[in-house]
Amino acid sequence: MTSENPDLSQEQQPSASDHYNAMSTEYAGYIEADPIRNQLHYPHVLRSLGDVKGKSILDVGCGNGRLDEILAARDARVIAYDKAPNLIQIARRQAEQSGSDIRYLVADPTNIELPEQFDAAVSVMVLPYAPDPHYLGTFFESTNRALKKDGSFISVVLNPNFTAFDQLIANRVFKRWGGNQVEVQFLSPKDGAMMMNATLGQFNQEEYEAAATRAGFSRIEWQLLMPIGETEENAGFWKACKELQPYSSLIVSR
Ligand SMILES: C[S@@+](CC[C@H](N)C(=O)[O-])C[C@H]1O[C@@H](n2cnc3c(N)ncnc32)[C@H](O)[C@@H]1O
Numbered sequence: 001m002t003s004e005n006p007d008l009s010q011e012q013q014p015s016a017s018d019h020y021n022a023m024s025t026e027y028a029g030y031i032e033a034d035p036i037r038n039q040l041h042y043p044h045v046l047r048s049l050g051d052v053k054g055k056s057i058l059d060v061g062c063g064n065g066r067l068d069e070i071l072a073a074r075d076a077r078v079i080a081y082d083k084a085p086n087l088i089q090i091a092r093r094q095a096e097q098s099g100s101d102i103r104y105l106v107a108d109p110t111n112i113e114l115p116e117q118f119d120a121a122v123s124v125m126v127l128p129y130a131p132d133p134h135y136l137g138t139f140f141e142s143t144n145r146a147l148k149k150d151g152s153f154i155s156v157v158l159n160p161n162f163t164a165f166d167q168l169i170a171n172r173v174f175k176r177w178g179g180n181q182v183e184v185q186f187l188s189p190k191d192g193a194m195m196m197n198a199t200l201g202q203f204n205q206e207e208y209e210a211a212a213t214r215a216g217f218s219r220i221e222w223q224l225l226m227p228i229g230e231t232e233e234n235a236g237f238w239k240a241c242k243e244l245q246p247y248s249s250l251i252v253s254r
Contacts, residue, residue, distance in 0.1 A: 016200065052120075080104065150253065153217070157203070
């Protein structure tokens with residue numbers, strides 16, 4: 001189990017990407033079979049993108065590249081970056097195995113250098129790891145620069161209006177600490193014990209919208225997320241997630 005002490009000040013805490021870097025193997029294994037990513041987040045992103053065949057897509061904070069493999073299998077041209085080198089290593093290894101032509105870069109929004117402009121950009125649960133609203137702005141600014149005219153940026157974030165802390169939601173528990181800090185606990189599918197955790201920020205709607213507007217995005221839309229593949233058997237698993245909506249999607253366009 002990896003743990004992080006939410007009482008530590010920001011200076012003492014490792015950065016979010018250091019934290020993900022340290023638990024890269026555990027995290028990648030979890031995400032491969034994670035219903036939240038595979039039945040909720042990624043289907044939403046794919047639906048929002050529409051037909052990606054031949055389109056160029058940038059993935060901001062790609063982790064172990066699970067979404068990028070899905071995009072590449074749909075014939076998108078994908079470049080993806082993450083600050084955690086161990087996760088990029090896992091993603092590159094996976095692309096070698098699958099034969100996917102995905103370009104992975106170790107970078108963050110303050111130093112990313114991209115060879116082209118993209119039709120669209122995506123980001124799944126990365127913006128909430130910005131340490132403050134100013135840094136949040138750097139994600140939007142660098143992504144805006146990376147997009148073609150009319151390009152859109154689809155980002156799954158912690159829902160700014162979510163309040164159902166300390167209760168089981170699908171396979172996660174969210175705990176509210178001081179300020180805007182929220183700990184997300186990833187629970188084991190076997191016994192429900194906490195396998196990993198991470199601390200992120202619950203930015204409010206105004207902070208996201210101000211950061212996006214300052215960066216030059218004009219159209220801003222929020223959406224809630226509904227899972228795919230719901231059956232009578234798994235309806236109980238999804239019930240709290242559908243009712244309490246821990247995640248939302250922010251779609252902004254140039
Ligand atoms: C919850 S994981 C999501 C990963 C991936 N998008 C997915 O769908 O599983 C958050 C990711 O954001 C990355 N990250 C956090 N801060 C970052 C930053 N400033 N620049 C680039 N990546 C960052 C972490 O290294 C981690 O891989």
